[in-house]
Amino acid sequence: MIRVALAGNPNVGKSVIFNNLTGSRQHVGNWPGKTVEKKEGYAKCFGEEMYVIDLPGTYSLSAYSIEELIARDYIVKEKPDVVVVVVDASNIERNLYLVVQVLELGVKTIIALNKMDLAKSTGVEINVKKLENLLGVPIVETVAPKKIGMDELCRKIIEMKESEEIQMRIRYSDILEGAIHDLIEILEEVKEFRDYAYRWLAIKILEGDNAIMQEVEEKIKTVSLKERIYEIKKRFEEKVEDTEMYVINERYRVIQEIVSKTVHVSKKVTLSDMLDQAFLDRYIGIPIFLAILWILFQFTFIVSTPFVDMIGDFFAVISNNMANVTGISHLDYLLFGEYGVLNGIGMILSFVPLIMALYFALSLFEDFGYISRAAFLMDKLMRKLGLTGRTIIPMILGFGCNVAGIYGTRIIPEEDDRIIAIVTNPLMMCSARLVAFAIIAAAFWGSMAGTILLSLYVIGIVLAVSISLVLKKFVFKGKASPFIMELPPYQVPSIKVAASQAWARGSLFFRKAGTVILFGLLVLGVLATTDVTTLSFTDDVQNSIVAVIGKMLHPIFAPLGWDWRLVIAVIFGFVAKEIVIGATAMLYGVTEDEFASFIAQHYDPVVMYAYMVFVLVYVPCIASIAAIKNETGSWKWTLFTILYEVSLAYLLGILVLFIGGFI
Amino acid sequence: MNVKLSSLNPGDKAVVVRINGKGAIARRIADMGLIPGTEIKVVRKAPLGDPIEFEVRGYYLSLRKNEADIVLVKVKEYDSL
Structure with a gap:
């Protein structure tokens, strides 16, 4: 088995090449403990089995971003047999910057010179043979969407695996090479670093790379060796002003030298430039952007809704027909009841079309190059709110469904910003809550219902923004999230990449989020159908354990003006918000149609408004909790979200009553 | 005369002189190819005035105003308009 790692800048067509190689044999997940996507798969070319890993897209291999650390740690520690660096031929200088850093790592490297067609049409001519010679790296020309060059790439990978270690041809300045040479001599004596590429290690020490300096500090036990290392580093520092910048300059100097001999550019105005004149125009x-956002939203929800409904109906029919199959009421309920296994699977499955449609659309827009434009347009406004430009997209999606919104945060590149966006997304009032609130608002406020609903949207947004600001300031303090971002040329998006992304994400949701949802449902199902005194099955919720819990919790919620039935409805609301109305109606013994007029007679409008605010803010639903767990990869953040939401909901409920008392 | 990159207007061309400061942002700006001697052109500002789009090394890069503040440049030509 040949282990191949794909590296490359973002937007170079890396995922299309990954898709071409692995086809359907791929697996998508997260890097352990991170929110960064990990894609791996298997390929078979010319009889050879290959394991292919798609490293996060990065511009560099410094220790300043999680993606870069993941990519370089993988190459350093997992030691793939071959690293394929995918290079955008139309933008070769900056792409070669990553190439030379991979070469520093001393691994067997191949360049896939992708987008050759685009390069030619934009007036970039490359002497590939000469470039190959100067870099000392085999180059395969590819046009990934047309699968051009894929066989050749496979052949080169196999050849490379068999070949002897290649010679490092890139030479930096004498000052730098001298220091590297001196350091390598010492490092060869350090057995703790036997597995590392010495040249790379030496460069990182000279740069003063935080992660590596820490390893030097911890791993080298012999004091004299350590002192000699620091001595060389100090001498180098005395010669050059800023060591890190010096090394960067050297890399680009070498690249410029190579590019000047091999690349000829006669820049033409491209279609991409023309598109930007419209998309980034000051007035339009x-x-x-708003129109495109509307299309994205409509696409995600309209395409998925028929499937969602179909799945829901299908499972409802089956579970109704099977209601008494085993004859043991508890078991029947757990298998086929309202909160049973079958309905649970139906519920999980019903989210899958939504997630697939979302990822399909997002992947197309990202691939097209528009998402970074959206960030460019919205950055200033969103930054004032403590958010980043791209956060607007998951926020808007959250109005449809928080699960979609939470998964949509994947387009945010910085992990801190992504976590903020995830934990605040539930405050976006989703369509399920809208449905429940619309019934209550219509019953209480009649023609003013629209204004009341609007006020709830506003409350949600204001809270999300405030919490983002607080998190940014106090939890992720001092961590700048830069906006140093490429606006890549527009390209025709790959339907295949979008489809495989949709499929992978949909099935990941089913496997990962599914267990959390099913577990939550079953717990509630058991509690709702177990008689509190006899512990036997009951279909009367009023005698169930849930009812007892609701009554026990009632004193806490009494200040909000609820009776115990509303407490229980809120407990059921953990499953999904659309259940709240039905559960309340059932507990009061009225039908859902009678519910509106019934509740209007029994509750004060201020109490009901406070109730809606509570329901808006406290945990949206079990599926969103599962999504948060899935996307943050952490129970800590998941529990944090639940806790802050429930307590915030309670405080706001009290606040509404207090203010309402004056009106 | 050296000025901040952020002070230029769309259409202006300049050459990078130095990046003021250390740390992640300075490093990342340099990683993207803005090193002394590099030619850079202001393409446009975002509709709300920030961030700013530049053309450098044959590609388009966006920087926030406060990030462009730390890049010191020497103006080559101001846009004729």
């Missing part, structure tokens, strides 16, 4: 740029 933002209206176009």
Whole structure:
């Protein structure tokens, strides 16, 4: 088995090449403990089995971002047999910057010179043979969407695996090479670093790379060796002003030298430039963005809704027909009841079309190059709110469904910003809550219902923004999330990449989020159908354990003006918000149609408004909790979200009553 | 005369002189190819005035105003308009 790692800048077509190689034999997940996507798969070419891993897209291999650390740690520690660096031929200088850093790592490297067609059409001519010679690296020309060059790439990978270690041809300045040479001599004596590429290690020490300096500090036990290392580093520092910048300059100097001999550019105005004149225009740029956002939203929800409904109906019919199959009421209920296994699977499955449609659409827009434009347009506004430009997209998606919104945060590159966006997304009032609130608002406020609903949207947004600001300031303090971002040329998006992304994400949701949802449902199902005194099956919720819990918790919620039935409805609301109305109606013994007029007679409007605010803010649903767990990869953040939401909901409920008392 | 990159207007061309400061942001800006001697052109500002789009090394890069503040440049030509 040949182990191949794909590296490359973002937007170079790396995922299309990954898809071409692995086809359907791929697996998508997260890097352990991170929110960064990990894609791996298997390929078979010319009889050879290959394991292919798609490293996060990065511009560099420093220790300043999680993606870069993941990519370089993988190459350093997992030691793939061959690293394929995918290079955008139309933008070769900056792409070669990553190439030379991979070469520093001393691994067997191949360049896939991708987008050759685009390069030619934009007036970039490359002397590939000469470039190959100067870099000392085999180059395969590819046009990934047309699968051009894939066989050749496979052949080169196999050849490379068999070949002897290649010679490092890139030479930096004498000052730098001298220091590298001196350091390598010492490092060869350190057995703790036997597995590392000495040249790379030496460069990192000279740069003063945080992660590596820490390893040097911890791993080298012999004091004299350590002192000699620091001595060389100090001498180098005395010669050059800023060591890190010096090394970067050297890399680009070498690249410029190579590029000047091998690449000829006669820049033409491209279609991409023309598109940006419209998309980023001072006047129509933002209206176009809003229109595209609307399309994204509509696509995600309209395409998925028929499937969602179909799945829901299908499982409802089956579970109704099977209601008494085993004859043991508890077991029947757990298998086929309202909160049973079968309905649970139906519920999980019903989210899958939504997630697939979402990822399909997001992947197309990302691939097209528009998501970074959206970030460019919205950054200033969103930053004032403590958020980043791209956060607007998951926020808007959250109005449809928080699960979609939470998964949509994947387009945010910085992990801190992504976590903020995930934990605040539930405050976006989703369509399920809208349905429940619309019934209550219509019953109480009649023609004013629209204004009441709007006020709830506003409350949600204001809270999300405030919490983002607080998290940014106090939890992720001092961590700048830079906006140093490429606006890549627009390209025709790959339907295949979008489809495989949709499929992978949909099935990941089913496997990972599914267990959390099913567990939550079953717990509630058991509690709702177990008689509190006899512990036997009951179909009367009022005698169930849930009812007892609701009554026990009632004193806590009494200040909000609820009776115990509303407490129980809120407990059921953990499953999904659309259940709240049905559960309340059932507990009061009225039908859902009678519910509106019934509740209007029994509750004060201020109490009901406070109730809606509570329901808006406290945990949206079990599926969103599972999504948060899935995307943050952490129970800590998941529990944090639940806790802050429940307590915030309670405080706001009290606040509404207090203010309402004056009106 | 050396000025901040952020002070230029769309259409202006300049050459990078130095990046002021250390740390992640300075490093990342340099990683993207803005090193002394590099030619850079201001393409446009975002509709709300920030961030700013630049053309450098044959590709388009966006920087926030406060990030462009730390890049010191020497103006080559101001846009004729």
